Amino acid sequence: MTRCRLCGSATLASVVDLGATPPCESFLAADQLDNPEPAYPLHLRVCTDCWLAQIPPLITPEDTFKEYAYFSSYSTSWVEHARTFVADAAQRVGLGPDAFVVEVASNDGYLLKHVVDRGIRCLGIEPSVNVGAAAREAGVPTLTEFLGPESGSAVRAEHGPADLVVANNVYAHIPDVVGFTQGLRALVADDGWVSVEVQHLLTLIEENQYDTIYHEHFQYYTVASATRALASGGLTLVDVELLPTHGGSIRLWARPAEVAGEPTRRVADVLDREKAAGLQELSGYTEFSARVAKVRRDLLRFLIEAAERGETVVGYGAPGKGNTLLNHCGIRPDLLPYTVDRNPYKHGRFTPGTRIPILPPEQIAADRPDYVLVLPWNLRAELVEQLSFVHDWGGRLVFPIPELSIVEVKA
Known part of the structure; x- marks a missing residue:
């Protein structure tokens, strides 16, 4: 990796080097055990200009997500988390019977099935053929596609703009963060909302959660770096929630820049916490590698x-x-x-x-x-x-x- 994928800077500093490993979801069948396995470096670095933490894009989403081994519905607590989110979002955004909800990386329909139950029109955009098929079998309309500016515009042209676009636990999974964000903007109505959940780099560092660094996760966000990433596609962060999921996540509420208005106090509070932890300077990252070695x-x-x-x-x-x-x-x-x-x-x-x-x-x-x-x-x-x-x-x-x-x- 020579340049930051968000801002283009060449000043990337090492955070932790985990050696070389196979892609984490490339489970082997018994008849593959005598075959060689490709392994790729797993080295986390941070950009000292925009402070986006990232690994090199050595595998592509197409390599990983066309056939996928993870089905969200097998976690009872995760399904309940999704149900609560849908209920809260419906109230926050004001989702009525004429609303339209799109979820990007909708997996097996674990979240949108709660939208379907409310009688609200929805669409999942899921690149994995096998889990997308499971969603359709469960009654969740699902398109097999990767999101980018073109596919986002095509969905909008066919289905109309979305009042709410949900992107839970996918914002780390795409190497083209700018193009993906432009896709989110293409999907959402000009007065709509985008909700993004992603693991918080602050808790990853503080709680030694280094096992969440793997090749599917191309970048690792603070609220500060996520704000810059969202802005790259024309979205403005207006609120943030701290969640316990995945050991500590952030739920980012964003709107098109033209209607966003001022962010809530919670945004400033989390930015202050990140700054106090040293995550906008190298001091916040220097001890992490030693703590990983102790684990x-x-x-x-x-x-x-x-x-x-x-x-x-x-x-x-x-x-x-x-x-x-x-x-x-x-x-x-x-x-x-x-x-x-x-x-x-x-x-x-x-x-x-x-x-x-x-x-x-x-x-x-x-x-x-x-x-x-x-x-x-x-x-x-x-x-x-x-x-x-x-x-x-x-x-x-x-x-x-x-x-x-x-x-x-x-x-």
């Missing part, structure tokens, strides 16, 4: 010592972030013989790079391991409840982020 050492020490004691450790979940962690730590089946996942798409497959088998969740109760390493740590409250049955044999849960934590669950 790795602590997890490896735990797994090695458990193995030497003859104790069993298995995984729960096969999320993209888990594959960053497993590859960075060099964890193989000798330390983690398998992980499980609720998504049947992943059953019988193997994690990229580390080649750990992925089994159905029922395997945990059958094997009664001493420890369950929880890879989707961002769903901690949900999974502590789901995995309470490990108490039956004295099993415990292990969370690796933000620091190693061993939890005794209650029945």
